[in-house]
Amino acid sequence: MKNPLTQHLADTFNRRSFLTKAGLGFGSLALGSLLPGRIYSDPGERALVAPPIAPRAKRVVYLFQSGGPSQFETFDYKPFLEKMHGKDLPESVRKGQRLTGMSAQQSSLPLVSSPYAFAQHGKSGAWVSELMPHTAKVADDLCFVKSMFTEQINHDPALTFFQTGNQLAGRPSIGSWISYGLGSDNDNLPSFIVMVSKDAPQDQPLYARLWGNGFLPSKHQGVQFRSGTDPVLFLSNPEGYSTADRRYMLDALKDLNTAQEELYGDPEIANRISQYEMAFRMQTSVPEVNDLSDEPEWVFDLYGQEARNPGTFAANCLMARRLIERNVKFVQLYHQGWDQHGNLPTAITKQCKATDQPSAALVQDLKQRGLLDDTLVVWGGEFGRTNYSQGKLTKTDYGRDHHPRCFTVWMAGGGIQPGLTYGETDEFGYNIVRNPVHVHDFQATLLYLLGIDHEKLTYEFQGRRFRLTDVAGTVVKDLLA
Amino acid sequence: MTDWTLFFGHFHPLWVHLPIGILLLAALLELLSRYISGLEKGISLSLLAGAVAAGFSAWSGFLLASGGGYNTDTLFWHQWTGICVGLLALGAWLSRRRKALYVSRILLAGAVVFMSVAGHLGGSMTHGDTYLALPFxxxxxxxxxxxxxxxxxxxxxxxxxxxxxxxxxxxxxxxxxxxxxxxxxxxxxxxxxxxxxxxxxxxxxxxxxxxxxxxxxxxxxxxxxxxxxxxxxxxxxxxxxxxxxxxxxxxxxxxxxxxxxxxxxxxxxxxxxxxxREPRLPDVPEAPEAAVRKLTERGILIRPVKAGSHLLDISFASRRGTSPENLKEDLKLLAELKQQVFWLELSRCGLTDEAIRSLAGYPHLSRLILQRNSLTDNGISVLISLPELSFLNVSENLLTDQSIPALSGMKQLKKLYIWQTQVTETGRADLFRRRPDLATP
Incomplete structure (x- = not known):
């Protein structure tokens, strides 16, 4: 015979939420000591009421260059490769590293130098290739990390590793962690918004799980804005359905959900209620942010005329600025098409043309509006590319395979030291010789800039505490302004 | 020098302990033989074994020293005191066989003394000459x-x-x-x-x-x-x-x-x-709870700047397009947090010269964002009264060149945004002349 009390408890709480409620709430467990003794503005459930470190950045725009942009044609200038052009990659440099199945069977691995000229730019003298003339102009605002490295050699695990700190799918994305940790600064928009360029080759797939919340409460997942007049699917009311009707319907639904929540105590019901409310507010806020008619002509000159075409990288960069102006915490853009195994010169020229001006414009625009001081902008892919040619090296054509051992990422604003070039690769551009920065170090630094100690932002799931940087990561303090 | 040479040489620190132990045992037995009879054979055997062990130690020591890297002076004395230990032990054994007991005892005592000296010198070479003094x-x-x-x-x-x-x-x-x-x-x-x-x-x-x-x-x-x-x-x-x-x-x-x-x-x-890198924040008393609660209920975002500090980071981001009356009431409530306001964001709130007056004299306000309002030179002049203001964004407002003297007079100001205002190129040049250190991106 079951005791009625235990039966009621079993009905009321599922195991996880019971543990949470029994004084071991995930926030209080990991961060209880950080909470001040009073309640400040706290739009919804999040881990930190106040960041443990005074934040340098309050918002992030992450311009993810998906596919693995070649560092050799963009930022990592290697004059030595000009001398070695066409010669085989020496084993003393490769040191037996496993290559991908795509180039491992090649009879030779001919080194390729960049056909594009490099020059030093700005007071900082940062090296930028001629493919990135606009980025070159803002070089003094950027911090180039030439010594990024990852553990993954294929797209999906590498991308997942960068976004979630683990190569296997299922963990929360960086933006979700930040939303969970710091909450939202704007009640009318989600704190984590994602946009994917439509003007890029869809060579490698992107999955919505890359901006998923993993085991965090579902309201922390990234919300994807699509191109066109309806950036969020199913957000507008159907024809003939008024806002008042919508409100009436949501109120009734909320009553039902609240009753269910009281009965079962499942926190996901509360999440669902708050998501409906957010969606309702977004019915007003999203059309407003999506309406570019208040942008003057010079803005389109700055970002490029492509910015008028919704869904392009340029338009997404402009949208990112508009979202940042509205205090959205984490804006993630993806631009695919950097996976140039063959036909690299043609493809990379096109990629740079599509991304160079808008990226630089975003930095410049945020700067002039006074937003770059507390907004971190990141540009980079999931890995780099090999210094040798995949496939045949001809006078005009070559390709480059995946290379996880070194690649370049740039950051700007948000407490990052401008004009800094950090880290160094060897003269072959194959190995790092100075100041390596692991993906977890990068993630730890990103959180640190937002005032979060990466070791303290945790979430208990399946019996252990998880964090973005897993069990590793060191804040690269040398990058701080 | 072969690898084997060094291999055996590396046993030297181990083998040296054999003669030390054996010869100390011999000395102990020698002392006890006054009271206990029948130890003679043991003493003889210990002396011989000690002498042989000392020989092995010395041999392995040669091998180790051939690797080099030791102070030659110390090595010289270590080597010869070590060899003496072996010779003295051998002498003690021989004299004991010839029943010259006193000679044997003196030689053994000498061996123990030399052994202590050799041991100390060896230790100095391995661990450094300050090793013994280190704990003190x-x-x-x-x-x-x-x-x-x-x-x-x-x-x-x-x-x-x-x-x-x-x-x-x-x-x-x-x-x-x-x-x-x-x-x-x-x-x-x-x-x-x-x-x-x-x-x-x-x-x-x-x-x-x-x-x-x-x-x-x-x-x-x-x-x-x-x-x-x-x-x-x-x-x-x-x-x-x-x-x-x-x-x-x-x-x-x-x-x-x-x-x-x-x-x-x-x-x-x-x-x-x-x-x-980690700026030290001023200490302020805790903010009055009622005012925080009221402002929060009005949709204003209030947060501690960091855990453990009572300073506040306040944003009106969700208060855009509010009515002038509401804003006036907001700012009136905000004045109760005067001591605690550290960062304040008031952009696009329809802030006027009239409304901004209430911000005068906030003692710790260090970052103020007033973008896209309708502030004129008149309103800007209020900001002079903010002693800690280091970051000011007044872009997209109506100020003119007339504000330049006031703004450049704020010595604590480090960054100033005047983008899209009516400040002319001449005004900017004037500002730069007065304050070359001020960043005006």
């Missing part, structure tokens, strides 16, 4: 070491480099035991270098063998510190490299180093140089 005084000396008064007075060699070398290198590379003929415990030794050439070349870390070896991965044969000791930390490596790059001076201080390097040097010594 030295630790206190390190603890009591006074920190330099300010960052500029940190001495490159004495405060930064020498402690690193002392702690991580000098146990093998000292005046007594200089593996690879390298002595890193003294100025001359560092200048001189070792068998592999110059350990450190002033101004050129790439030619400095020391730097090359500490930066190898630990699996490399040439990696230092050897014998499985942990690698130097990033900071330790950085300090050594910077010192060499900056000319390897033994007298200079960090004054000539760049800011990030000075910072690392200061934090390495545990000095409070963190101000540039």
């Amino acid at each position: 005084g030295k630790k206190e000396a390190i603890l009591a070491k006074k920190l330099p008064a300010e960052v500029d007075s940190i001495r490159l060699y004495a405060d930064l480099v020498q402690p690193v070398l002392e702690a991580r290198c000098a146990s093998c590379h000292n005046g007594q035991k200089s593996n690879g003929d390298l002595d890193l415990s003294s100025e001359e030794g560092i200048r001189k270098g070792g068998r592999s050439g110059a350990a450190a070349v002033p101004g050129d870390e790439h030619k400095s063998e020391l730097i090359r070896r500490i930066m190898l991965t630990p699996d490399k044969k040439a990696f230092m510190p050897a014998n499985g000791q942990p690698p130097l930390t990033k900071t330790e490596i950085a300090l050594l490299r910077w010192w060499i790059q900056s000319g390897m001076d033994f007298r200079k201080t960090v004054t000539e180093w760049k800011e990030p390097q000075r910072f690392v040097a200061a934090t390495y010594l545990g000095m409070e140089a963190g101000e540039k």
